[in-house]
Amino acid sequence: MSQTTRPNPLRDPMDRRLPRIAGPCALVMFGVTGDLATKKLMPAIYDLANRGLLPPGFALVGFARRDWATEDFAEVVHNAVKAHARTPFREEVWKQLSEGIRFVAGELDDDAAFDRLNQTIQELDEARGTGGNHAFYLSIPPGLFPTVIGQLRSHGMSESTTSSWSRVVIEKPFGHDLKSAQELNDVVSVAFPSSSVFRIDHYLGKETVQNLLALRFANQLFEPVWNNNYVDHVQITMAEDIGIGGRAGYFDGIGAARDVIQNHLLQLLALTAMEEPTSFEARQLRAEKQKVLAAARPPKRLDLHTARGRYVAAWAGGEKVGGYLDEPRIPPDSTTETYAAIRVDIDNRRWAGVPFYLRTGKRMPRRVTEIALGFKQAPHLPFSKTDTAELGYNALVLRIQPDEGVTLRFGAKVPGTQMEIREVNMDFAYGGSFTESSPEAYERLILDVLLGDPPLFPQHEEVELSWQILDPILDYWASLGTPPDDYEAGTWGPASADEMLARDGFAWRRP
Amino acid sequence: MIITLSDTNSATISSALLSARRSAGSPASGMVLTLIIVSDEDEYPAALDAAMAAGREHPSRILLVVTGDGRHSASLDAEVRIGEGTSGEVVVVRMRGPLTDHPASVIRPLLLPDSPVVVWWPGSVATTKIASTSLAELSNRRITDASASRQPRRELARRAEHLTPGDSDLAWTRLTPWRTLLAAALDQFPAHVTAATVEAERRNPSADLLAAWMEDRLRIPVRQTTSSGPGITAVRMTTAAGDIAITRPDGLLASYAVPGQPNRLVALKRRTTADLIAEELRRMDHDVVYEATLKAFLRRTADSRSANGSRRNAARSTVAASADGEVAEQTTAKRTAARKAPAKKTAAKKTAAKKTPAKQATTNKATTRKAPARKTAGTQTPAKKTAAKKTAKKTPKPPTGRKSAATKAVR
Numbered sequence: 036m037s038q039t040t041r042p043n044p045l046r047d048p049m050d051r052r053l054p055r056i057a058g059p060c061a062l063v064m065f066g067v068t069g070d071l072a073t074k075k076l077m078p079a080i081y082d083l084a085n086r087g088l089l090p091p092g093f094a095l096v097g098f099a100r101r102d103w104a105t106e107d108f109a110e111v112v113h114n115a116v117k118a119h120a121r122t123p124f125r126e127e128v129w130k131q132l133s134e135g136i137r138f139v140a141g142e143l144d145d146d147a148a149f150d151r152l153n154q155t156i157q158e159l160d161e162a163r164g165t166g167g168n169h170a171f172y173l174s175i176p177p178g179l180f181p182t183v184i185g186q187l188r189s190h191g192m193s194e195s196t197t198s199s200w201s202r203v204v205i206e207k208p209f210g211h212d213l214k215s216a217q218e219l220n221d222v223v224s225v226a227f228p229s230s231s232v233f234r235i236d237h238y239l240g241k242e243t244v245q246n247l248l249a250l251r252f253a254n255q256l257f258e259p260v261w262n263n264n265y266v267d268h269v270q271i272t273m274a275e276d277i278g279i280g281g282r283a284g285y286f287d288g289i290g291a292a293r294d295v296i297q298n299h300l301l302q303l304l305a306l307t308a309m310e311e312p313t314s315f316e317a318r319q320l321r322a323e324k325q326k327v328l329a330a331a332r333p334p335k336r337l338d339l340h341t342a343r344g345r346y347v348a349a350w351a352g353g354e355k356v357g358g359y360l361d362e363p364r365i366p367p368d369s370t371t372e373t374y375a376a377i378r379v380d381i382d383n384r385r386w387a388g389v390p391f392y393l394r395t396g397k398r399m400p401r402r403v404t405e406i407a408l409g410f411k412q413a414p415h416l417p418f419s420k421t422d423t424a425e426l427g428y429n430a431l432v433l434r435i436q437p438d439e440g441v442t443l444r445f446g447a448k449v450p451g452t453q454m455e456i457r458e459v460n461m462d463f464a465y466g467g468s469f470t471e472s473s474p475e476a477y478e479r480l481i482l483d484v485l486l487g488d489p490p491l492f493p494q495h496e497e498v499e500l501s502w503q504i505l506d507p508i509l510d511y512w513a514s515l516g517t518p519p520d521d522y523e524a525g526t527w528g529p530a531s532a533d534e535m536l537a538r539d540g541f542a543w544r545r546p
Numbered sequence: 547m548i549i550t551l552s553d554t555n556s557a558t559i560s561s562a563l564l565s566a567r568r569s570a571g572s573p574a575s576g577m578v579l580t581l582i583i584v585s586d587e588d589e590y591p592a593a594l595d596a597a598m599a600a601g602r603e604h605p606s607r608i609l610l611v612v613t614g615d616g617r618h619s620a621s622l623d624a625e626v627r628i629g630e631g632t633s634g635e636v637v638v639v640r641m642r643g644p645l646t647d648h649p650a651s652v653i654r655p656l657l658l659p660d661s662p663v664v665v666w667w668p669g670s671v672a673t674t675k676i677a678s679t680s681l682a683e684l685s686n687r688r689i690t691d692a693s694a695s696r697q698p699r700r701e702l703a704r705r706a707e708h709l710t711p712g713d714s715d716l717a718w719t720r721l722t723p724w725r726t727l728l729a730a731a732l733d734q735f736p737a738h739v740t741a742a743t744v745e746a747e748r749r750n751p752s753a754d755l756l757a758a759w760m761e762d763r764l765r766i767p768v769r770q771t772t773s774s775g776p777g778i779t780a781v782r783m784t785t786a787a788g789d790i791a792i793t794r795p796d797g798l799l800a801s802y803a804v805p806g807q808p809n810r811l812v813a814l815k816r817r818t819t820a821d822l823i824a825e826e827l828r829r830m831d832h833d834v835v836y837e838a839t840l841k842a843f844l845r846r847t848a849d850s851r852s853a854n855g856s857r858r859n860a861a862r863s864t865v866a867a868s869a870d871g872e873v874a875e876q877t878t879a880k881r882t883a884a885r886k887a888p889a890k891k892t893a894a895k896k897t898a899a900k901k902t903p904a905k906q907a908t909t910n911k912a913t914t915r916k917a918p919a920r921k922t923a924g925t926q927t928p929a930k931k932t933a934a935k936k937t938a939k940k941t942p943k944p945p946t947g948r949k950s951a952a953t954k955a956v957r
Binding site for chain 1: 723733736760764765802812825834
């Protein structure tokens with residue numbers, strides 16, 4: 036955005052109807068042929084335009100190793116938008132968008148191609164008035180980051196000036212352990228200052244994750260019980276019903292823990308467990324997340340409080356599916372886990388003694404992500420033992436996806452003459468209570484990149500702290516040299532994971 | 547599921563709602579507001595469509611109040627619709643006879659506990675009608691649509707004079723994309739604006755509000771010109787470096803021009819009512835910017851009136867009232883003055899206005915307006931005559947607006 040020397044008279048902080056529109060800018064996308072680009076990014080850009088949140092003069096530049104002209108790329112974007120956009124397709128919005136579409140063909144290590152890219156975005160600065168504001172979206176394997184970032188730097192595209200900005204967007208994984216994460220950060224930070232690096236964790240763009248902050252800090256009701264006086268354990272689950280599908284090449288050797296726990300689940304843990312930030316300014320939010328991640332540590336007994344699994348062929352959801360080793364291009368001696376469960380303890384006053392259980396798995400019975408706080412038993416139950424036989428524990432469940440919402444579980448009397456208490460659910464469904472369909476996470480995140488609004492993007496400190504928690508566990512698993520425990524596809528994970536909780540006197544929730 | 551209840555009462559409707567929801571299998575209800583939609587028999591089909599659209603977007607309890615003929619004996623019919631393509635509940639409540647004056651008595655027991663109540667007048671049912679005002683008292687938010695009125699500008703002025711916190715008008719909601727774009731233009735090109743013009747089709751209340759908003763925010767007089775539409779067709783802000791211009795000739799795609807930058811296209815589609823209501827229901831608090839804009843709108847009206855007034859006085863003193871229009875305006879002015887005192891106790895201005903065919907000439911104005919006013923006098927209304935007066939004579943901008951004021955007044 037251009038520097039405003041005097042306040043814009045048409046803006047009024049009280050005017051809540053006016054949304055923020057990003058300033059004129061160009062988004063340069065590397066890896067436009069990937070699934071993410073066509074299924075998520077391009078539709079999200081269209082949806083933003085359709086909601087009137089993209090500036091007039093927004094430009095989208097594709098860069099790929101394809102022999103395409105700009106029209107071919109426009110055609111790809113058009114098809115992607117038609118197939119996957121959330122909002123209805125409208126010709127006039129497409130017209131606005133297509134005016135700014137460009138394509139540059141070339142290899143990532145080809146200097147001439149980057150010269151052409153530089154020329155293209157400079158032309159756009161003239162023709163579309165993007166004013167030197169460029170965001171580079173690296174939707175490519177992390178191994179190629181150094182090449183691209185080196186190229187951007189040597190062709191003078193990474194510099195921000197006082198009147199224009201240059202930002203880089205990278206997707207997970209942010210390394211595969213602490214060391215590689217630091218190396219990646221070194222590579223990126225040579226060209227871009229940390230305030231210009233946007234690490235996308237699309238979970239953080241989800242409305243329900245942001246609602247977690249509203250639930251915790253806008254209400255008086257929950258904060259008093261949000262500590263170890265009342266909570267006795269927390270379960271954070273992210274389950275997928277699909278196998279690894281076409282991601283075999285990427286997934287094998289990485290595994291579920293690196294793929295999901297390091298980023299999504301530890302971020303959710305940080306948001307659940309952090310103290311109240313002094314404000315929702317990015318810096319304050321990060322400070323609190325970093326504090327709680329620094330206080331979190333892996334379990335002392337890695338053999339007792341971690342579990343890993345690998346799905347084997349079975350019937351899942353009415354279909355016969357193969358096991359992990361049957362997937363194409365998976366070596367038979369692979370020890371990669373498709374299910375990981377770990378316990379994390381947080382050493383601070385609020386959470387000492389409350390175990391956080393994190394689990395993730397492929398080929399689970401259904402796709403679900405949730406955070407469940409389990410509360411302690413009431414200190415005294417003035418009922419006979421048989422009255423409360425069916426009473427479990429109170430739970431507050433934040434459903435992140437699908438069916439976003441909040442569930443509160445508590446005991447209620449069963450109608451009848453006897454005093455009999457059973458658990459009931461109180462439900463808040465996001466889709467049921469709010470007027471708008473929630474925007475896709477990527478819409479929010481791309482808009483935030485263009486606005487330069489960073490609260491939802493983890494910085495390298497958070498990434499490194501997460502690796503510090505996970506590294507000992509990964510090292511321990513690697514040291515075992517045995518394959519993970521088997522579980523049947525379409526079930527909730529291996530028996531070892533159930534035993535892990537049973538040791539502490541808990542049981543996994545069935546999400 | 548549709549349950550039809552004839553000759554019923556609120557308690558029966560309530561229990562029908564409860565049992566319908568139970569049998570639909572979702573006793574827990576995530577509905578966050580009660581939306582009351584006020585219509586009459588003529589407009590009922592359109593209102594039902596609007597209600598169903600609103601219900602799809604917003605899970606709420608929608609009470610569609612249809613007031614029928616007041617001459618029958620009192621009767622109440624209802625139709626409870628659950629799961630009929632809406633995520634909330636829709637109840638059509640039909641009232642006849644003396645009951646039409648007491649809709650609040652029916653509605654009050656049907657409101658969702660503790661959640662906001664929104665009243666929406668989608669068509670031309672007067673907000674000043676006794677039925678409407680009693681419903682308005684129940685509500686936190688009132689949504690009107692000045693453009694559905696036959697005399698939108700007069701309607702706006704009336705709203706401005708009786709603004710209560712929580713009021714808003716779809717004519718204002720329609721402006722959000724324009725305002726967003728204009729604000730973004732000044733973000734990108736932060737120059738001092740020295741003059742501004744709003745170009746729109748005739749009788750477009752949104753254009754009046756946009757001009758008022760810009761005048762209020764930019765602190766410069768804003769000129770209004772007419773075009774063949776649709777809606778607002780262009781806004782120009784003059785700066786030392788040239789014009790910032792947003793032009794939308796087709797109601798779909800706008801061209802956006804900022805000095806020193808290439809022209810660009812931007813989608814600026816006129817939105818559907820469902821979209822507008824979605825925006826309205828997003829916020830339940832008072833829109834202070836709307837209030838400020840309405841005040842600015844009244845100021846604009848008053849400015850043009852006083853400008854006219856001084857000229858009229860001049861005319862009177864020289865006894866040189868040659869032009870017909872001038873004479874007419876003179877009389878109106880006198881009448882306004884005369885009527886000012888008793889104004890408060892007067893009639894349902896708006897209803898009256900609705901029933902009056904569009905004015906043909908300035909000269910008829912006073913009389914035409916007066917006649918229906920007398921007819922409905924005593925029915926009850928907070929409307930003040932003067933409001934309507936002012937609107938009618940409103941001039942876009944004091945120095946240049948003289949001619950267009952005349953055109954506008956004729957409409």
